[in-house]
Amino acid sequence: MAKRKTDLGTLYKGSPGQWSWIAHRVTGVAIILFLFAHVVDTAVVGWGPDAYNRVVAVYHNWFVRVLELGLVAAVLYHAINGVKIMVFDFWPGSTRYMKQLSIASTGLFLVAMIPITWIMGRDILNLSLGWNL
Amino acid sequence: MAIEAAKRPPSTPSRRALGHGTGRERPAGGLELWSWLFMRVSGVVLLFLAVGHVLIMHVFDGGVSRVNFGFVAVRWQSPFWRTWDWALLVLALLHGINGLRVIVQDYVK
Numbered sequence: 381m382a383k384r385k386t387d388l389g390t391l392y393k394g395s396p397g398q399w400s401w402i403a404h405r406v407t408g409v410a411i412i413l414f415l416f417a418h419v420v421d422t423a424v425v426g427w428g429p430d431a432y433n434r435v436v437a438v439y440h441n442w443f444v445r446v447l448e449l450g451l452v453a454a455v456l457y458h459a460i461n462g463v464k465i466m467v468f469d470f471w472p473g474s475t476r477y478m479k480q481l482s483i484a485s486t487g488l489f490l491v492a493m494i495p496i497t498w499i500m501g502r503d504i505l506n507l508s509l510g511w512n513l
Numbered sequence: 514m515a516i517e518a519a520k521r522p523p524s525t526p527s528r529r530a531l532g533h534g535t536g537r538e539r540p541a542g543g544l545e546l547w548s549w550l551f552m553r554v555s556g557v558v559l560l561f562l563a564v565g566h567v568l569i570m571h572v573f574d575g576g577v578s579r580v581n582f583g584f585v586a587v588r589w590q591s592p593f594w595r596t597w598d599w600a601l602l603v604l605a606l607l608h609g610i611n612g613l614r615v616i617v618q619d620y621v622k
């Protein structure tokens with residue numbers, strides 16, 4: 381795996397799927413790193429209401445909720461792109477439509493993010509600016 | 514661990530010309546093939562468990578603003594959610610850590 385130099389260049393540059401490949405990797409790492417923290421904060425349930433409620437108060441902070449929106453986007457992107465990867469894996473003929481499938485999966489992600497950003501963004505604005513959306 | 518194109522059986526054609534939009538190339542066999550398959554099988558299950566979890570806990574019905582000790586206590590009374598969360602945790606850890614392992618292999622000789 382170490383020397384994956386392709387005829388197209390290095391591991392990173394010049395291939396059609398490079399951006400989705402990088403994004404899949406970055407989102408996957410971001411999610412597992414968050415999961416490690418999430419295991420710890422959830423374990424605090426075992427210390428009772430006082431301890432746990434203090435910990436989750438962090439997640440109620442408006443700025444942390446902006447980061448939370450990013451986490452939701454990361455999971456959604458990784459999930460949809462993961463399906464795209466598996467389509468190419470198990471139906472090799474579909475790689476002929478790589479460009480179309482990439483546009484379709486990115487489009488699905490973006491469209492799904494519209495209502496999600498609205499729902500979560502509303503709470504963020506209400507919390508940070510005292511609005512009442 | 515690296516499987517060179519020349520040693521790969523003809524049934525697994527090289528995807529190099531396609532670039533990386535297709536994900537990791539399927540290993541020819543052995544434990545690496547199982548690891549490759551596991552990423553895909555767990556991915557399909559996580560599609561429901563992880564996306565469902567994110568939508569239920571973070572997007573719908575007030576998101577995390579409704580989460581506190583009482584919420585968790587009530588939620589985990591239910592064997593359904595206990596099983597869901599437990600399966601999600603196990604699969605996400607295995608899938609995520611195996612993913613980190615694959616990444617490390619890409620950069621370390």
Ligand code: HEM
Binds near residue numbers: 606
């Ligand atoms: C939601 C459904 C998910 C699907 C459909 C999915 C799918 C996939 C697939 C197919 C791969 C293999 C890519 C390849 O071999 O090139 C992968 C890699 C990876 N996944 Fe997921 N996954 C999901 C959720 C998660 C979660 C919850 C985490 C974190 C806990 C995660 C972390 C990773 C990591 C770190 C990699 C390695 C990335 C790389 O090799 O570049 N994934 N995912």
